[in-house]
Every structure is written in structure tokens, then in C-alpha cells.
Amino acid sequence: KQLLTQLETVNERNNYNLQLQGYGTTNSxxxxxxxxxxxxxxxxxxxxxxxxxxxxxxEKIWLQLEEKRIPYEIIKINMRCYGDKPSEFMRLNPSGTLPVAIINNQVITESNVIMSKLEELFPLNNPLLPTLISNPNKYNRIQGLYALERKIFSTWFSWLTSRAAATSxxxxxxxxxxxxxELSKDSSGPYFLGDMFSLVDIMFTPFLERMxxxxxxxxxYEIRTSKFPYLLAWYEAMDSRETYQGxxxxxxTHCHDLPPQIGYCHSxxxxxxxxxxxxxEAWTVTRSPNDCFEPMIPKDEGIARRDAVRQSIYNHENLVKFCLRGVGSPGFPKVSAPLAGQKTN
Structure with a gap:
């Protein structure tokens, strides 16, 4: 901790302290x-x-709130694959699904409805949808893009959980x-509606990220590749957004958290x-993050290393529990999510 204090910049330290107070850059x-x-x-x-x-x-709601800069509180609930949910949450939403939002004392339990309500109630906070009057061309593409997102999701999900190869x-x-x-239609920018970052991008983000x-x-099968140049440009544009970086x-994480959520994924x-x-398995201590398969954010190694140390300090109690999990006794009821990768003892 003392070494981190010596190495971190004033801006990094100030931003971290602001985050703990509810300000600063987007963070978890x-x-x-x-x-x-x-x-x-x-x-x-x-x-x-x-x-x-x-x-x-x-993630969709989280990103929307950050982009619109709508003040909000967060209550974190464990996913079902990690055990029973708190009784007070089940009273609020008997189905137990996430996310849930309370907006002006109204409980909403479906993500797309939450997103629509936020746009409706906070129209002056960075509007994320064009109107038929302001931009009919962009507006008329929205529903078709939403439908495409569902088709791509369905194709990905079906393939991930099946043994099919060439057909999928x-x-x-x-x-x-x-x-x-679709991404090539509007040359004004890299997003689905060209130069306008919108709810369409937010709808696509979680599953394109996981894909x-x-x-x-x-x-x-690679999708973040020059084979799909417009999609690659979209990924890079998303990575540049401060909200998304946080x-x-x-x-x-995605490759190991998907099976507990959706079932066995066939390789x-x-x-x-x-x-x-x-x-x-291919990493070395001296390897540069910029040489990794996964694009790194931030690309500056020093910032990345200091952030990793800072997160470890912040989360040290859970890290200790994680490291000592092997000496405990099995819990009840048994849950399906592993706590680590396959090679961890």
C-alpha cells in the first residue's frame, strides 16, 4: 500500500477517493x-x-445510467448460481431475477422496461434515442436493429451450448x-446510428462483449477481427468510452462465468x-499486456498494474476468503458456480 502511494499519480489517487464518495469515473x-x-x-x-x-x-442499465449521468444508488444481489437470494429482495421481486430498479418509488423488474422508463423520465439527461422528428432515418432503423440483436444473441447462445460446428x-x-x-449504413460514425451513441449500442454491448x-x-471463432471491419471499429469506439471502461x-471472467449461468459450454x-x-497458460511474467489476445484497457502498463494493486487492496477481505476456501467445509445448499479456474487447488 505504501509503494502504491509512492507510485500512483495525484489524479489517480484523487479519482479513487472521489469514486468512494459517489463521484469520479465509472467503476464497480x-x-x-x-x-x-x-x-x-x-x-x-x-x-x-x-x-x-x-x-x-x-450491464445495460448500468451503462445507460452512467451515460445519462442519472444519480442512482446500487444494491448488490448475488446471482442464483451462487446461492439463495436475500429474503428482502425476494419480497421485492418474487421471481428473483435481476436487474430490478426502483424509480420514483415504482418497482420495475424487466430490463428493457427499465431502459424505456429512464429515457421517458430523464429526457434532458443525454437523450439516447433519436426522435421521428429530429432524425427520421436513424429513428426508423431502431426496431430492426433490436430484432437483429436478438437473432445474433440466439445464434450465439445456441452454438455455445451445443456440439454443432460447421452449421452454427x-x-x-x-x-x-x-x-x-448495418454498421456500414451510416458513415457519420462507428456506432449503430453513425455518430450517435444510442440505446441500440447499449442493447448490443453485453452480448457482443461476451461473444x-x-x-x-x-x-x-473470432469476431473481433479485420474480417468484420465495421464491427471491429465499433468495439474500438466502445473501448474508448470512459463509462464503458469502468x-x-x-x-x-466471461469464459468462466458463463457456464454457471447458462449451462455447459461445448468446446x-x-x-x-x-x-x-x-x-x-501462455503468459510469462515479462510479457507485455499489449501482446495479449484480449485488447487491454487502459493500454498503459503502469496504470493497469497500479489499478490491479488498488483493486486487490480494496477487495482484500474477499481475496483472503478466496485463498482459504479449500480449508473450509462444503456449504449447503450446494451451488453450481466454481470460485476459480480449473487448475486452482
């Missing part, structure tokens, strides 16, 4: 986000999201080619080079 630690409001401000939005940041539907790869090629075409990690790992997870022959890379 804060339990309240105040943006431009005073420290004693009581937000009208409460977001119940998963503790580990795994849930893709929670062909289906993925087909829909990603359509996706490329970039899981398809190489399990199927040996939310985005890593490839290793195909030819995926080993990617799984070994993502699992760290």
Missing part, C-alpha cells in the same frame, strides 16, 4: 453515483444488480455479415490456442 465499487449532485443528495433511482458484475441485463459457424457468419452491413471472449475460447469485464477442436491464451 461505488454504491452511490451522484455526478453533479451534492454529497447529501438522495437519488430517485435504485438499481439492484448482481454482486460480481456478470449479469448482461444489469455458418449461421454466425450469416448474422455477423448482416451486422456489418468476443467466449466464441474464440469455446469454438475457436464497466467492461475481461475475457477470462470444439481448434479452440485450444484461444483457451490457453485466455486462461493464462
Amino acid at each position: 465499487k461505488s454504491l452511490k453515483r451522484l455526478f453533479d449532485q451534492s454529497i447529501d443528495y438522495k437519488p430517485n433511482v435504485i438499481l439492484y444488480r448482481d454482486s460480481a458484475g456478470w449479469c448482461p441485463y444489469c 459457424a455458418g449461421s454466425m457468419d450469416y448474422y455477423l455479415t448482416i451486422l456489418e452491413h 468476443a471472449a467466449s466464441l474464440p475460447y469455446f469454438k475457436g 464497466i467492461k469485464s475481461d475475457y477470462y 470444439l477442436e481448434g479452440s485450444e490456442q484461444f483457451s490457453q491464451e485466455i486462461d493464462g
